[in-house]
Amino acid sequence: MRLDKFLCKSTALCKQEAIQSIHAKDVTVNGVVVTDASTQVHENNTVLLNGERLKARDFRYILMHKPAGTVCSNVDEVYPSLFRYLNVDKVSELHIVGRLDVDTTGLVLVTDDGRWSFDITRPSNGCQKVYRVQLSRPMSSESAQVVADTFLKGVLLQGEAKLTLPATMEQIAPHEVRLTITEGRFHQVKRMFAAVGNRVVSLHREQIGNLRLDVVTEQWRYLTLKEVESFRNHSN
Template identity: 55%
Template structure:
């Protein structure tokens, strides 16, 4: 991880405070003065601050039920960050592994472990994500088989050279479906349905890998279990 992040995980310092101490030469990595905040370090390195050995606290892994009109960012913008719901020290040192749009609700995974979040979102890992989708137009019974096959074969999105990866479409109601995808292109679910002449009216993520939102109430969060964490290590 970055050296400034390691310092923050080992102390009560903010990122800006850590950078100031680095510039002053107070930090040694394996006995050498280190001033580059972006320097990559590992937990087995010897890292000291003003002569005191640093040990990073354990990484944190959480899940949150995102509500609408919030954003998956560490900075408030038009809408507030979902991290306001996390009542932990240094909650804003965490980041979201796989973002949702402001108007999309449901499961988000939150951590301070960059390698773990990379495994969640990397297209190479082909992690399945299940969305419940409410549509503007009903799917007629005579079209569902054709549409299911189309999503399985891949959808041509506007501005994309390649088809989407195979997706699984399951009809729940005339205007409601479950869609499972294994990639995370920009506004992908909305664009997939736009490509077939429909419009997503409401979108809710229920599952990432084997981690399910289940009965976690809107705005609530919990720590992931060891088994839930292990699937992305």
């Protein structure tokens, strides 16, 4: 974690105030004055501010049910921020783990633990994201099998040089499927179905890893310790 961020997480200082304290030589790390705000510090380092040892607040891990018409951002943009529904202190320290489009609904994870979110979003870790997909064109069982086989092999999205990683698709109804992917390219699900001649009408994320969405729209809850640990070095 950057030193200025560590100060913000362990005091009431804002980022600018933290940087000022560092430049003023008020901060030591393991007994050495540090004036570079970007210096990386770890849990086992001894960080003092004006001689007082600092301890970062515990990381937060949150599950939210994103409604349509919101953006996965800390601030309002053209559409309102998802964080409008999150009533917690220091919300600016949080970030969203794997963003969803404005019109996509469902499971979103929120945290201030960068290493944890990296484990979830890194494609090589194979963390599965499960989507329920409504399509504009119905598929017979035969055509659905062809699409499923195509996704399992990987498809070439428009404008990209590499195939998508293997994905699994289960047909629920002629217009509805469940798709499981392990990466998060830009508009990936929509582009995958466009590549096979169909169009996504609505998209809902219902699961990440072993964690299923269990709160109603606009609601949120903290994850349990067991749920948090299930994503450490995820390799499913």
